[in-house]
Amino acid sequence: MEKLISNRCNIVESVPESYIFPPERRPGKQVVPPCNTIPVIDFQGLHPMELQHQIMKASQDYGFFQLINHGVSLELMKDTLIVGKEVFELPEKDKEKFYSKGPKQNCGFKASVDYTNEKVHYWRDNFHHPCHPVEDHIHHWPSNPPRYREVFGRYSIEVRKLGLQILDLICEGLGLESGYFREGLSQNQLMIINHYPACPDPSLVLGLPKHGDPFLLTLLNQGEVSGLQVLKDQQWLSVEPLPNAFVVNINHMLQIISNGKLKSADHRVVASSVERTTVVSFIQPSIDSCIEPAKSLVNESSNPPLYKSFTFSDFMTTHTTALREGKDELEHYMIIPSQAS
Template sequence: MEKLISIRSNIQTVPESYVLPPDRRPGKQDVPLCKTIPVIDLKGEHAHDKAELIQKIIKASQEFGFFQVINHGVPEELMRNALMVGAEFFDMPAEEKASFYSEDPKKSCRLYTSIDYVREKVHFWRDTFRHPCHPLEDHVKDWPEKPARYREVVGSYAVEVRKLGMWLLDLICEGIGLKPGYLGSGLSQVQLMALNHYPPCPDPSLTLGLPKHSDVNLITLLNQGEVNGLQVLKDERWLAVEPVTNVFVVNIGHMLQIISNGKLRSADHRVVTNTSVARTTVASFIFPSSDSLVEPARPLTNKGSPPRYKAFICKDFVSTYIADTHEGKPPLERYELDP
């Protein structure tokens, strides 16, 4: 528990173990706000412009690997409450959270810090509480009883976010030439919720909340609140994603890039810190089940468009992703097929 950055008080300087090598530091330069990541209004899904809506999602997923959605159906109050209860969890005394702390990545309901604290040479300025949440009735009993409203708020939030995620996956399927529901069942069986907490940092130029990476899963839906931190890499340039109330930031994961046979792309992103205020976010990840076979969708491959990636079992890919990311290797490289 003493490793958690959120329980340390009055840190005046960045500890040496959190100082990144000069070539990996964010530095002091101003990162411009990205004005071009699309903000897509989902209210048109049931109207005559559904085709235009799908086109916008696919274009954003190809150009950026990221987009933002409004009028998505998740109540604004529920989004706000999920952020608040997350902040309340991290603000609890250490002894109230101790039973959830674990350095075992196989523990399903787990509080931990940084990314791979034991093996990594430099740590990252973040604590995370992560747990499965679908089907809700299978997992909610393992969640914290404190804060008192945690199970109620996060449970309701998880259900609503899953509806949104599955809706988006169906729209994406239509956009790339698959039938709606293709990504249902085992290919989207797992949903993980991650509450991320980034305390104020004495010198944000020296460290990161999260390093450059792309997500391993199908799709991620992020409720990032009102504090800056998320940055996306576009054309070798970092761009800040401005927080907007009642908006989800959606990004494509590696597995969806593979299933789409490269029609969509995952995108590199990172999280920076700040000196003045803590930042709490809630991310929802949709994955295939661990034993699912993941491969380029067969309706998207033919002689003229052969598979670009090898087939694999989901849990095996997650294992190599963790190892490759730790070693700084591109996680998709070992699965790419020669053209």
Template sequence: MEKLISGRCHLQLVPETYTLPPESRPGQTQVPLCETIPVIDLEGELSFDRTHLIKQIIQASQEFGLFQLINHGVSEKLVHDVIDVGKEFFELPAKDKVSLYSEDPKQSCRLYTSIDYDSEKVHYWRDTLRHPCHPLEEHMQFWPEKPPHYREVVGNYSAEVWKLSLWVLDLICEGLELESRYLREELSPVQSMAINHYPPCPDPCLTLGLPKHSDVNLITFLLQGESHVLQILKDGQWLAVEPLPNAFVVNVGHMIHIISNGKLSSADHRVVTNKKVARTTVTSFIHPCNNCRIEPAKVLSDCSPPLYRDFAYKDFLK
């Protein structure tokens, strides 16, 4: 538990073990807002042109690898509640969290601060609570018992985001001219939730909450709340993703990039820290099953040579 950065908020300086090499530091974190990231409004989806909606999603996924969804049907109250219960969890005393701390990636529900804390040269300024969600009846019993309403709130939230994620995946299938449920079954049976907590950092120029990366899974739904912490790399420049009220940031993962034979992109992004306030974000990941075979869809690779070979998802993760 002493490894958790959230338990070390008294720090006046960034420890050496959290200080990135000069070439990897974010430096000035007040980067410009990206004003061109597509914002897709789902209000009245059934009453407007579905073809136009699909076109918006495909274009955004090609150009940016992500987009924001507003008026998506997940209630404003539930969005606020899940952010709040995530904050409450990290504010619990250590004795209420210690049973969940684990450095074993095979543990279902675990609290940790780094994937491989003891072997990495530099740590990142965030703690994570992560656990599987779908199906709820198989996993909820292993979730935190405190705060008392954690299981109810996160259960309701994950079920709503699960339905929304599959619906968006169906729209992506239509946009790629695949069968409407092509990305279902073995390609999307796993949902996991990560609640990331970024405590105040004495010097945000020296460290990162998460380094540059793109998502390995199929698709990601992020609630960044009011946090100005997410940045994307666009044309060689880091740009901030403006936090919109109750919006989801939707990231295309590597698996969709591969299945689309490179037609859709997975965005490089990172998370910066803040000097004054703590930030909590909630992320839902949709994954293939471990033994699922991944390859470019035949209908897409028939038109042009496949860019990727067939592989098992679990091997890609390794």
């Protein structure tokens, strides 16, 4: 438990050396401009065809968009952030039994990204657990805070419903058969509560490094404090919070299945002088799913596959190593012209 920076940050007056990144990787004191061009999409205020068009264009141009008027209530969005923050305020004795002892622990706190193996630690703790179907997992979730199971149970169901609606629109936009992303490709759902404590010098640390999400789709409830940055045209831009909005981003599996038509954008998280709590829901394939470009989207003559076939479990192993070493895991699965001939 001593590895959790959130347990120590109230007595930390300067950044511990093990959290200080080398100058070429740290964010520094340069002001990152807000990205005013990331699309903001009104989920319930558009005709279905226009909604599909906007989601597809945003997914191709940015890999990111903000979704408003999405149907998840403002009260539930706020309660999720409040209760999520309460998890990190629990006494250490209550958190101890949920401290993650390794990557295979399904429900628990985790320090940094890969605390044991990484050279520099990230200014972030998280609490994570699977959440679909809710009835199979809820009894493993904390009973304290008292409202945790009720709030996150409702939230998990609502966010999954929304995520599948988005995936159905993407499915239609790509011209795939109806329901392509349902069943095995969206069988699992992971909930992560990220906590980024107030930092004495945010210019020296990173909350999360440059990366793309390895799953299918991300829906982020980022609250009111900024910290998310997306890489666009080799420039970092800040994704400023919008009230009651989800930040939605395309993940690596969607980029691969679409054979590169959709974009999984690189992003990172920076720390702040004030604490920040976010709640992120990932829709992900079953661990034994075969991932490859959709066969109806490729042909050997005019649109050959850009990626090899692989299992999702294999990709996750590669992703963990690549994240720690600062590499691009997608390169490992790309087909170069000589391999395709």
